[in-house]
Amino acid sequence: MAERFIYLDNAAATRLDERVLEAMRPYFFDTYAVATSEFGYSQGIEAREQLDKARGFLAGALGAAPQEFIFTSGSTESSNIAVKGVALALLKKKGSHIIVSKIEDFPVLHSAQALERQGFRVTYLDVDSEGFVDLDRLRDSITRETILVSIQHASQEIGTIQDIEAIGRICREKGVLFHTDATHTFTRVPLDMKKIAVDLVTVSAHTIHGPKGIGGLCIRQGTQIAKWVDGGFQEFNLRAGLENIPGAVGFAKAVELVAPEETNRLQQMRDLLIDRMLAGIPHSILNGHRRKRLPQNANITFHYVEGESITLHLDMHGIAVSTGSACFSRSLEASHVILGIGGDHERAHGSIRFTFGRYNSLEDVDAAVKALAGIVEQLRKISPLGKEKEKEEA
Amino acid sequence: MKFPYTDIVLEHFRHPRNVGKIENADGKATEGSPACGDMVSVYIKVDPKTNTIANAKFESYGCASNIATGSIITELAKGKTLDEAKAITWQQASDALGGLPKIKAHCSVLAVEGLRSAIQNYEERHGLIKEKVPTTVEVVSQRLRRVVNPLTGLNVVRTNLVQDIEVKDGVITVTIDLPGDHQFANTIKEEVMEKLETLWDVKQVIVKFTE
Numbered sequence: 001m002a003e004r005f006i007y008l009d010n011a012a013a014t015r016l017d018e019r020v021l022e023a024m025r026p027y028f029f030d031t032y033a034v035a036t037s038e039f040g041y042s043q044g045i046e047a048r049e050q051l052d053k054a055r056g057f058l059a060g061a062l063g064a065a066p067q068e069f070i071f072t073s074g075s076t077e078s079s080n081i082a083v084k085g086v087a088l089a090l091l092k093k094k095g096s097h098i099i100v101s102k103i104e105d106f107p108v109l110h111s112a113q114a115l116e117r118q119g120f121r122v123t124y125l126d127v128d129s130e131g132f133v134d135l136d137r138l139r140d141s142i143t144r145e146t147i148l149v150s151i152q153h154a155s156q157e158i159g160t161i162q163d164i165e166a167i168g169r170i171c172r173e174k175g176v177l178f179h180t181d182a183t184h185t186f187t188r189v190p191l192d193m194k195k196i197a198v199d200l201v202t203v204s205a206h207t208i209h210g211p212k213g214i215g216g217l218c219i220r221q222g223t224q225i226a227k228w229v230d231g232g233f234q235e236f237n238l239r240a241g242l243e244n245i246p247g248a249v250g251f252a253k254a255v256e257l258v259a260p261e262e263t264n265r266l267q268q269m270r271d272l273l274i275d276r277m278l279a280g281i282p283h284s285i286l287n288g289h290r291r292k293r294l295p296q297n298a299n300i301t302f303h304y305v306e307g308e309s310i311t312l313h314l315d316m317h318g319i320a321v322s323t324g325s326a327c328f329s330r331s332l333e334a335s336h337v338i339l340g341i342g343g344d345h346e347r348a349h350g351s352i353r354f355t356f357g358r359y360n361s362l363e364d365v366d367a368a369v370k371a372l373a374g375i376v377e378q379l380r381k382i383s384p385l386g387k388e389k390e391k392e393e394a
Numbered sequence: 395m396k397f398p399y400t401d402i403v404l405e406h407f408r409h410p411r412n413v414g415k416i417e418n419a420d421g422k423a424t425e426g427s428p429a430c431g432d433m434v435s436v437y438i439k440v441d442p443k444t445n446t447i448a449n450a451k452f453e454s455y456g457c458a459s460n461i462a463t464g465s466i467i468t469e470l471a472k473g474k475t476l477d478e479a480k481a482i483t484w485q486q487a488s489d490a491l492g493g494l495p496k497i498k499a500h501c502s503v504l505a506v507e508g509l510r511s512a513i514q515n516y517e518e519r520h521g522l523i524k525e526k527v528p529t530t531v532e533v534v535s536q537r538l539r540r541v542v543n544p545l546t547g548l549n550v551v552r553t554n555l556v557q558d559i560e561v562k563d564g565v566i567t568v569t570i571d572l573p574g575d576h577q578f579a580n581t582i583k584e585e586v587m588e589k590l591e592t593l594w595d596v597k598q599v600i601v602k603f604t605e
Contacts, residue, residue, distance in 0.1 A: 309458055
């Protein structure tokens with residue numbers, strides 16, 4: 001049906017860059033041995049060296065030392081290890097109170113809920129209408145029992161970038177560990193652990209044209225964290241399991257390939273899309289902050305129409321996006337992020353998220369804006385809502 | 395390409411039949427609410443001589459299965475007697491569409507209920523209700539369970555938004571626990587009025603707000 005496939009769901013998964021695949025290839029076919037100690041056999045030693053090289057590079061990208069970076073299977077596991085690992089380590093020593101924001105992504109949110117069922121106390125911080133955590137409220141929520149604050153660097157859905165520098169300062173002042181999920185900011189928005197008082201950082205390769213199934217957790221030296229994926233002694237005895245060497249090498253390559261110019265280009269696409277949609281499609285509003293947002297993310301609610309209907313029509317035009325509508329999700333629940341910024345179900349119902357990546361161009365923005373304008377108009381003709389308002393304005 | 399719906403569903407989704415309002419409809423009803431998710435309005439024109447549905451139209455604020463079901467249900471209803479049309483089930487609508495995903499039942503069942511409610515609305519307005527039960531607080535409360543609280547997506551009775559119901563000499567007074575200038579005050583008021591004013595022994599419906 002469609003001539004070209006336009007993929008605007010890069011927050012969910014990205015197309016692998018061929019150069020990443022090329023970098024990984026030798027570690028599937030030539031150097032496929034387990035990483036051994038320096039007293040192992042040559043292929044194992046070579047594997048170990050590549051793993052360490054990738055680790056050093058990735059740690060460096062976060063301003064951390066190699067021994068502060070562990071590989072995981074992706075950001076879900078990283079955030080699980082961070083939240084549950086700190087909880088296990090500090091429960092008896094310090095307390096059982098955890099603070100997260102209401103709009104965390106599921107790995108943190110559901111880890112917190114799982115701990116709550118085990119008897120931990122969790123504070124779910126409200127955010128304002130643009131998605132920001134209130135710093136005073138955060139400060140007031142920290143008690144002597146608090147062991148961890150986990151607040152996402154930027155929302156995968158509405159794009160809002162939190163002031164993690166200030167959050168880190170507050171946590172440091174109060175002597176509480178701070179974890180941030182940087183899955184969507186890593187390489188796109190600066191995060192230097194030398195400058196920012198963050199103790200644990202979740203990252204992943206799948207958002208930056210790296211392979212799926214590899215992520216990392218940066219753990220500041222001296223952070224109290226318990227191991228709970230038991231098995232061998234891999235990853236500084238913090239996460240057991242055979243090392244994914246092709247994945248680690250691919251992850252490092254993917255990070256190496258992200259250039260600031262590219263991020264600027266994504267931001268241009270984002271801004272053009274937002275400006276044209278808001279100007280050209282009546283009754284549309286931006287979700288999240290206009291400027292303090294992920295360079296690759298736009299999220300717009302089109303009033304009086306439903307998101308799954310929009311995504312299906314867009315799919316027929318060969319355009320892939322995502323929506324916060326309950327009808328689209330597996331759980332049939334409206335986006336907790338849009339509800340969290342004080343939106344009602346109606347705002348979530350018609351919200352569409354566009355996320356850009358390396359393989360998008362300004363032509364894609366143009367195609368998306370044109371397709372959307374037509375689709376929204378068509379669906380509004382069917383909709384019982386909004387007609388009075390249009391009459392008033394006419 | 396791989397779509398999650400049958401070709402018939404997609405065809406009705408892309409080119410829905412019978413879209414729009416019927417001016418001076420003989421019966422009309424809205425199911426669901428903008429704030430909770432899907433919503434569908436159904437309008438019917440009835441031929442009083444034959445008691446058949448002369449025309450049926452719908453409007454949808456919903457997902458693909460909601461739109462497709464609105465389209466097929468209005469097609470199925472046309473030409474049927476009121477009793478036949480009332481008996482159309484979700485399963486029949488789904489079968490006519492070549493099958494709907496089970497998980498989407500709740501979005502698509504709204505259109506089926508919308509048709510039934512539109513017929514009921516016609517019957518009430520034309521004194522065709524056979525068993526005339528006097529309206530009580532309980533009857534009102536039951537009806538209000540079909541009005542959704544936009545703040546939660548659950549009905550206004552369950553979420554304690556209805557503070558008080560009074561039925562006296564054919565006048566129903568419903569008090570809603572919201573300020574009158576609340577963003578949803580008007581929507582709720584309209585829905586409450588719509589659900590109650592057709593009751594056979596009701597002369598007036600008053601909706602009050604607490605502030």
